[in-house]
Amino acid sequence: MNTYSQQKKILIIKFGGLGDIILSLDAIFSIKNHHKMQTILLTEKPYDSLLSYSKWFDKIITIKRSFFYFSDIFQIKKKIRNFQFEFVYDLQTSSRSSNYLKHFNNNLTVINGIGKYANYDHNINKNRNNMHTVERQKDQLSLSNIKFKTVNDLRWLFQSKIVIPKEKYVLIIPGGSGKRKNKRVPIKVYKMAIDFLLKKQFKILIIGSKDEEIICQKIKLDFPEVMNLCKKTSLQDLAKLSKYSELSIGNDTGPMHLVSKGGKKCFVFFTKHSKAQLCSPIGDNVSIFHYNGNDNSFFSEVLKFIKSTLSL
DSSP: OOHHHHSOEEEEEOOSOHHHHHHTHHHHHHHHHHHOSEEEEEEOTTHHHHHHTTTOOSEEEEOOOOSSHHHHHHHHHHHHTTOOOSEEEESSOOHHHHHHGGGTOSTTOEEEESSTTOSEEGGGSTTGGGSOHHHHHHHHHHTTTOOOOOOOOOGGGGOOOOOOOSSOEEEEEOOOOGGGGGGSOOHHHHHHHHHHHHHTTOEEEEOOOGGGHHHHHHHHHHOTTSEEOTTOOOHHHHHHHHHTOSEEEEESSHHHHHHHTTOSOEEEEEOTTSOHHHHOOOSTTEEEEEOOSOHHHHHHHHHHHHHHHTTO
16 A cells, blocks of 8 residues: 555545535635645546646546436546545535445544535534525534634636736626526626726626627627637636726626636626525625616616726
């Protein structure tokens, strides 16, 4: 047995979307800081690449989650069979990840999660499903006497070579997951905001992935002067752009969680199909807006804050 396999280790389990990953950074950091031992992360692509820059992990293991539970288990067993963990922390706490825990359930491993395989079962808190992700994880880790810490050094998140525009610019993220289109505010709202900002001489950068390609193209057709960066930025590119923006505006979508870490003013739009109290981006400069179903009145409300934020 090699030296590495003999060293004490902890396993952190975290999947989910980009927003879930960003909201879990403090919890992951707190676990790592508390134990100060070999730390292994079980996650999925593309988050292994992003999180590798943190240097928090001695190893990052990825699986490709499948519709079939047994496929997940086969991959997990294959990739961790040579490891013995002193502690396992399930930050995913889904019904599926809770069942993963039975494969770590032994007299040598202490498990923090939910369900019958957890030594510390956060289901003891009957209100856990009504808590914001960050507060829920903080409460979950308190069962293991872990002092919750906020990550102060996120320089690794902004490691990018993307060129920052010389002009004052606003980031617009008008889409969201193709699987949850009901979380998107109508494109008309964004077009009204872009029209106003362009007239005020701000450069507009629109951000998106494959799911938002059509939306970004429609905006570009109406406003040829905007810079369409759809599918042209990495996660770290986006983080760096957010750090120098005058303002970022977008829906309840993963990239807005990343943008919130840039520390600049950030407007996040929520529809009735998602709950800000459970999963909103966090930060001193984050403002939440609840779409009321009326494009014009909603934009009027947002416009007041745009003017105030940008001193217009």
